Each structure stands twice: as structure tokens, then as C-alpha cells.
Amino acid sequence: MPCDRTTALLAAAVTLLTAVPSVSAEPLPWEERAIAAHVERDDHVGTLDAARLQALRDAGEALFKARFTPADGVGRPMATQAITPVKRKRPFRLAFFRTAGMDANSCAGCHNDPVVGGAGEFVVNVFVSEGFTDTDFDNLDPQFSNERNTNHLFGAGLVELLAREMTADLHRLRAEAVRAARAAGAPVEVRLLTKGVDFGLLKVMPDGMIDLAGLDGVDTDLVVRPFSQKGVMTSLRQFSVNAMNHHHGMQAVERFGSRWTGTDDFDEDGTADELTDGDISALVAWQAGLPPPVEKVPDDPRWRQAAARGSALFDEIGCGGCHIRELPLDSLRFTDPGPYDAAGTLRASDVEAVTGYDLAMLGWAAALRRNADGAVMVPLFGDLKRHRIADPVNAHFGNELLAQRFVDRDVFQTAELWGIGSTAPYGHRGDLVTLDEAIRAHGGDATAVTRRYVALAEADRSALIAFLKTLVIEP
């Protein structure tokens, strides 16, 4: 009877459906997906205690190490690597592509030297381009991208906090100058000095007009952007959203979601809302909590002696002018989203409540020195400022063909030297295999210091290297 047959078929179908694991159920251990459950940001707002912070960081570490699959949304067949949502002209036939990406299956695929979260060898260089145009052919011509070595992320939370405090200082100085100029009815000049770093001169007119010509090493909006070799990324959050799209084709809702693009699947890979706000928060928390590199004391007494001599020389010849040993940080409280991101990266003002945690809860924080004012001294050997670092005579560091985000090709942010002893090769392209080569390659604003280094006796140059090799990432 037809009716009975139908019933029987339905029953069989039901049996089959109950026997085969459902995709909507909890993922099975062997299932080919990396994200079993997204992180909900609402579950992590307010001030986190150590246990809640650890839970969020654990989720972030899992995402950092995850090898994403189509079930997660990996790949971006109809989107370029651009940091703003840009459609490809036509579908891309290759999932992986070394230059335009996606170029890695996992964050940890590159950030792994000496441990996960670390730097990368030359072989994991990335190709940085704005991604606003889309080549449809295999192309390694540098006119389409800049090749960059993988930075380590240790101490990144401290770096972002330093940048935020510096930005706050610069904005305060600007606002005070505006008020003063208006009150005086005359132009006011203000030296943009924060944490001992000089970002030039700002001239403010009585009517609120700002003369930007005297700025030095910072963007015209006076936001200190501490991340990337160029110093063009504001926050770990912004960088994570960028990188997830560029390297993995994993698109964060906060930039590629329907609020801005009108669709929940901008890259048209069949997966909607690939990374939640909470996923990005977890990634931020994990990176922000990575311990800072340290200055180790070598076991070898000869190394200790040489390093001590090298440390003194570091200051004597002027390396510390830009590679400032320590910058003072007033507060270890990290809030996410942060205060200076623009739309497209979740902003503090985008949410009803932010996530806050005190990095002092993490074990490594106790080892940081504090100055007489109680500020944490962050030993980053950097100034979070951009400098011209190449010239026609010493052009190596000017070897890129593209400016990036308004920053000229021969201008880079001072590389933080903490961890340098663990992260060979060197230079923004990772194409210098010794520290001696890297130092000699400094041109432009660093020319005088480089000359002093070259003029040192060989033993002194060796001592300086000995010192730099003590700046390590300790797993």
C-alpha cells in the first residue's frame, strides 16, 4: 500500500538521521573543524579575575593554534586580503597563495619561533599589500607587495598599553594647546613629548586649526600605532581582525559582518559570521597576556662579561636613542575593546560593557621593575616611533617598493629589541642573518650611530652582539 510504503520510508529516514551524527550536535572529536564553539563576548565582560582571564586566554590560544577548515569558514574566494572589505573581481581558484594569501592555515604556522606566539624564519615571510587590487596570476613581483618577516608577540599587551598611554598624552597636549591658543588669541606651539619620546612640534591656531608640518614619527591623528613593522596598526584587536582575513580568510563579524557589508558571508565561502566578537576578544587576551621577553644572565662568564661591556656600548654609541631600554607604564589594566580603534574594529564605544583585566594577575608581571613613581618599566628597547632608516648610501632597509598606509617605504617603526636573541633572522624582511649585518644596515636617521658602531674595535662590536643576544624569549 502506498501509504504504508511512505510510512516505512519515513521511518527508515528517521532511523538513518538518528544513526548519523548531526552537524548541529556537539562536534565529534574527529570532525574536520577547528572551532567547536564560538566565544561569546557577553560571557566575558566586566572585570575578569584570574580564572576568568585564564579561560578567555585558553580559548584565544586554541584559536591561535587552530588549523581552520571550510567548516570554520577558512578561505575567502570572493574577498581580497584588504583590511577593508573588498570583493575579488572573480572567484579565486587557489585556496592558498603565498603572496596575496591565504598563506597560512594557522597563526601558529608562522608565529612559532622559539615557541607559539614567537617570530618566524624567512620561510614564513608574509607579503603585505593593501589588497585593493586583485591580480589573477601567480606573481612574486615586489611591485605588488612588500615582503615581511614574522614578528614575535611576546609582551604585546604591554606594548599596546604603552601606546594607549602615549596617545592619551598626545591628545591631551593637543587639547591643552587648542584651549590655550583660543584663550590667548594667538598661535601656540607644543612639543609632543610623551614617556621621553619626542614626536615633534604641533602648532595650533586660535581658531582651532592644527599645523601638522612639525610632526615626527607619528600619524597626523596623533594615535601611536605600535604594531607591524611600520607601526601602522592601533591594537591587537585591529591586527587580529586584519590577519585573520589576510592569512586565513577567516572574517570577523565586527568588520566583515552585515553591519558594514550587508551580508554575513562577505567572502562567499558559504560560512556565515566566521569569527565572533568574542573570538577576537579571546585572541586579544591570549596575545596581550604573553610574557615579555627578558634579559637573561648567561651561564658563561665570558658572555656575562662581554654582555656587560656591550650593554654600556649600546648606550655610549647611541643605540638607546631610539631603542629606548625601558618605557614607563602607569597601569597594567588592559581593556578590550580599546579606546583608539576606528569603526571596523570593535570600539569601546560600540559595546555596553568592555572586558577588563589586570595584567598584574599574570605571573610574569611581578618580575617587571617599577620606577620611583610606581610605574612599570617595560623593557622593550624601542620608542614606538617611526624613523627614516635608509638612505642612498645605506639603502638596504629601503628595499620595499610600496609605501604602506601613508608611511614611506624607507620609514619604519623602531624595532623593539626585546627577544632579538631568539628571533633570527633580522630586519623587516628577515633577510639578514647576523645582528652585525642588521646593525650595519641602519641608514637614514641612524647613520651616525651606525658609523660609531662600525668604528668600534672588533671586540667591542662583538660585546654589543653579546649583549643583544641576552635579550631573549624564555618559554
Next chain:
Amino acid sequence: MRTVADWPRLLLTAALPWFAPPAAAGEQPAPPAMDVPLMREEAFAAGLAHAYRGPWEFFVGGGVAALDCDGDRRPDLFLAGGSEPARLFVNRSPAGGALKFEERSLDTVSERDLTNVVGAYPLDIDNDGHLDLVVLRVGANLILKGGPDCTFAPANRAFAFDGGRDWTTAFAATFEAGSRFPTLAFGNYVDRSAPGSPWGTCHDNALFRPAEGDAPRYGERTVLSPGFCTLSILFTDWHRTGQPDLRMTNDRQYYRGGEEQLWRVDPGRPPRLYTRSDGWRSVQIWGMGIAEADLDADGYPEYALTSMGDTRLQTLDEDAEENRPVYRDIAFERGATAQRPYSGGDPKPSTGWHAEFADFNNDGRLDLFIAKGNVQQMPEFATADPDNMLLGTAAGTFVEVGHLAGIDRPTKGRGAALVDLNMDGMLDLVVVNREENVSLFRNTGARVDWGTRPMGNWVAIELMQRGANRNAVGATISVKTGNTTRLRKVQVGGGHASGRLGFEHVGLGVSERAEIRVQWPDGEWSAPYRVFANNFVVIERGAEQARYWLPQ
């Protein structure tokens, strides 16, 4: 405009295709995923108590001029009053705060001159760095010469300008090639003194070109005939030749044998109408307002034309060529017809007035605002006819959110200005209402469950050049972020009896920086200026670097 029963037109109206009817009660479409700005009405709290009133002559008009008259870069407001005096309100809003205005006396102008005002447009006629006001009136038009600290003085005599006696309802200005002073165009409405008025008795329109010399003098009036009861005009470089022509939208209610018009305006030569032989297609609407925007940034602008019933959205047809203005309507396919009220349940057709493209939610896409309101008491048209906020979508269409934004009020909107009044990077909205107080909406950001939040990134750009045309009227601003280019035109004209000059606002969506190039009015392109988002930017011609301005 319609003031008495007009059965033939009613029949035509009934035949209008009522596409995309609003959802039935209880079937409101889901709110769009994009940011919808929450607009808080705070006119009285801000000290803005003013209405546009008067008899039949003031059923149309009701304009506002938004200009900085005291040098603090905040837009101040000159509001037409109809049969009551026009008034000037100086902006005292703190940056990012509640809106606040103070009335400023116009005691240097006679009350007679300030009454019967229909609308006004700001323009620096004499290149002295102070914006002047061209005041449209029922009767003699008026040029008010601006001075320091919001002082204005009548200048018809000084500029040898005869304001005439017409019922003027439209204005536009351009700096023609080689001219130190602007050319002024006036659009006029019904000639009430003509036999048979008001039917088929439209005034001619007029063009005033400046005489040679070191001072603006407008002794010579060029008649633009025929006039078809014009309610909005705009100089527009429709075919990207660098030479704007004069677009007119006309009210079919009163003309006979009329249509929409485009005048070719060659410098030094009499204007002439584009005709059928030029490809100009006859369109007959109750034309009330014009807005121009280059929606696809191809250099060829689109035009929104308000009317009774459906709004038109015109784009150049593929048959168009240089000097061959062939347009087609894309309002329906773009969801921009806005032909009847979207809230309030009144199924009758709308009456549209001021139109303006702008980016209310800073998502990088242009939105369309239309002021709506019954002419007076026309029973066959919607009585409660809320203004439209049509947000541009990623698909290139528009979606109505006026009810979500909070601007769906049963007022009789007329003229309007979309300007950032409290300098927070979000466009606020002033709407002049007939017989009711002005609406003053402060844009407080995107509506969310817990309040509001900031929307997309933005940049506001002010142009300056020395000598003539200091505000660079006619300039094109190109704002590039990634692969996307957004274009803005510095214009004086269009809308409905309302104009503005000052910062040009550009939403940037998720872009945190932009590259700006300016095509100055003489056609010269600037070098690119690199700016960061969320700043007020001042670009002076020839400057190596753009400057920022910080409001306080």
C-alpha cells in the same frame, strides 16, 4: 504644488503605479542590519522656536540657509518665515553635545525685507571671506552682504542687483569660467498678476551675470523663457565637461505645455534649452526639489527629483553622449520612489519637497533625505506624511528607516539642511515645517538595545582658495579609500529653497584613512592629501598638506 481640486491630475495620480506597498499592519520588515541613526528632536530645547507660515504664496518654500557667519566653523541657520520675518540663529552647540542656538538680531535689515521670505542660499558673492545670503522672496529678492560676527546688510544697491517683483522659489549660483564673481540664477513660480492666473501663468526665470570689474555688479538680467513654475534649480556638470548647465524642476500643477528643463549655459553666451533633438526627454512632474549625487562615482551625477507621488531618480542613459542629455529613471529599481507614507497608515500619496543626498550613518554609502508634507489640506494626498530617511545599502538600493530613526513626524516639511551642527562627525537635520515649529534632529548615533553607539568613520572637508570663489563652488572632492571613490560636489542651489556651504561630510565606513583629491572649479586637480578618518579637514588650494580643525 496643488491648492484647489484638480481632477485631471487626481485621475493621473490614481493611475500611478504604487509599487512596493508598505507591509500590512504587524508585518513591518525586519530592521536593516546596517546602523540606523537615532535622531533626537530638540528644537525647543535648543532655542529654535520658529515656523514658516502664511497664505497661498507660502504653501511652497520654507527654506533654511546653513552657513558659518561668525567664523567658528559651526553652521548657523537663517530660516525663512513666510509671512513672518525670517530669523537668524547662531550655533552655540558644544562639540558633541546637545544642540544650542541663540537668535541674532538682523536689525540692519528692515522687517519688510525679512518678511515674505521663501528661502535663502549662502554664497560669498564679493569674495571678502564672509558668506552673503541670497534671499528669495515673494516680491523683490534680496542680497544680504555678510560681515564679521553674523552681521548682514542689504546689498542690492551696492551690487546693482534688481530683486524684481516675482514670486521667487529657486536659486543656484556658479562661477563661470573667467569670471571673478558668481553668476546668479533665479527660478520663479506663478505670475499672480497674469490673466487667468494661476493656471498656465508661470513667470520667466532669470540669470544674472556679473559685469566686468573689481566689484560684483548685476545690472544685466537675462531672461530664461519659458518658465514653467520652477521650484528648484541647480548648476550641474552633468556631462563632465567642466562646464555646468542649469537644471530646473518645474511644477506641472500650473504650467501648460511645460516640462523639466535643462539650460545649456556657455560662458559669455545666452543660455539655450536642451531640446528633443538633443535627446532631452520630456518629463512632467510636480517638481519640488533637486538633489544631485554621483552614486556610482563615475563622474556623471544622478538626480533625485521630488514630486507628488513618486520621487524620480534619474541617471544618464546609455544613449547619452556629451551634449546629449538622455536620462532614465531608476527610482523603482533602487527602492527610492518613496511614493507614500511609510508609517502612520495613510495610504494616500506623499508630497515631497527638499531632497538631499548625504551619509547619515557614516557607512560610506549615500543616503537620501526627502522632506515631506501635505501642501496644506489636500484630501487626496497624505495628511500625515513623514519625512524620508532612505539609507543606501550595499546592493545600491535604498531602504526606508525614517520610523526607526525617529523622524517620522506628521509635520509639513519643506526645506531642510543636513549638516553637522555639533561637530561630532554625524549629520544632524534641520527641517523647516509649514505652520509648525522647525524640526531640529540631533544625530545621536546608531540605535542599539542599550542606547546608541558611534557609527562608521567619516571625514569632513572644507575647501578654501584665495581670490575669487573662496569657497570653491563647483569643485569636486574625491575621497578614495581602498578601491572605493566617493565624490562630493560643492554646490549652491537645489534642494527646496534651502542651501548650505561649509564642511562637506563624507562617511567612510570601516576605512580609517582616506586620500583626498580636489578638482578645483577651474578644472585643475590637486595632489592627493592623505588624512585620517574622523577629522575635520581644511584644504587650501596649493597647500602641501591638509590641515585639521579641532572643534571645542
